[in-house]
Amino acid sequence: MLPSADTLAQRQLPTDLSVEQLAEQCRVSVRLVRAHQSRRLLHPPRRVGRRSVYDHSHIDRLELIQRLQRAGFSLAAIRALLQTGHNAPELALAWHAEGLAMRFPSPTDTSDPDLQVEPEGVADLHAQPGAWEALESYGLVSRAPDGNWHGTHPVLVAVGRRAREMGLPSTEITRLQLRVAAAALELSREILEAFTPIFALRAPAPRPGDDAAENGLVSDRTRLIEDYAGMSSVATALVSATFEVQLSRVVRGVVGIPSAPV
Template identity: 35%
Template sequence: MTAEGARYTVDELAAKVGMSPRNIRAHQTRSLLGPPVRRGRTAYYDDSHVRRLEAIKSLQRQGYNLVAIEAILGVRSPEPVTEALQTLLQRLGREQPGLVHALARHGVLIRGEDGSVHMVRARLMRSVLGLNRAGVHAVPSLQVLSEVLDRLRLIAEDLVRSTSQRIVSATPALRAGAAATWDEVDTRSDALAASMIALLTEAFRVALENFGTTAMPDLIAESAGGAQLHLTGSPTIDNG
């Protein structure tokens, strides 16, 4: 202990909080963790970094992903909303706290300190409004979304791991560990991760588009059991 308080190298910090140095650097890259203070060629962390990492770990144990944690800790700002989305968010905050919590764990929504609900994933929430315009009420749509995200979470983890392994095994430079410094490793990893996510996202979109547009009419007809469909008037956000 010095006059400045406790100081830790990245390895000492990792041992103290039970986290790998690689994860600590990844949190810095995402701005979840502030930079260390450099003394000569050595970077030192302090107890504020320990508290921040413990907060991140606590939120992860509660099931929040890193996008949600970014929003909770103020790293990721809520996105602006239209009047229709604001109406929906206010209603969810009043009537569906459990659903808000479920979606917050996936980083779709976040509840502010004043109890208000804010949007983090704009594209997903706009898709809910799209379903609403097609005649599907908003709350059931969000319940389905929450269930789908729960199912996809494990699938995504397995797919990311298997795809990453294939990419690394097919790239000699990665297998050889050609990067000379941690900064180079972080830069290369971030670029590969962003490209892989884009690849998997578009592949999943293609698969869904190939199946969904042809399957949906058949599924609706099958669900109706051959009976005449009675369509309601224009859908509204306030319906159950």
């Protein structure tokens, strides 16, 4: 495969870049580059004598930040994704792109059949009184101004498709989605209650008459956002792994396989 024009342009750049060259290459201001560094979105440059030297990895990072921002991710969310590491930012972008196409047209809407997701399942949902509204109450779908419904998480759409392929009726899929959503909502509140006192202890109380920014409240708010982003990944892993273990135990019992020794 031939290299892209952007790749060729990068190869023609010097290996060591000044902050001005980096900003020019990414079509941003030097001030924005430094702001991303202060927010720890952009890794620091190398020091060569008295000079700060950037390289192509900084270009890649700035371009990734720009892509995430264009997709609607906040800087706090971008930082959490970058800290997660691996392919989390690219996965988030893929989910977002798929989410844009997750339109559930009404049975009478044939304006863009290519965007239909599970036409049979959608028809079944339309046939269930109040199903869309119930799913919306848990944030699983949203309604657009044109009256069409959209899935809010592509993984859930894929799970519904797979369950339908395995023969589970759409009404049962909806019932399970709502039950799991209700249980997850209550569990999320309980996890939040457990973590909140710990996070609150880290935030100093404001002093009367102090400006919020001068008192560090802006940075404290940013840190709290990061705390909750970290809590989210821990809680998700905890719930996912625990559910997997318990489901495995139930399945083993049903099919007659002894549980693995502890």
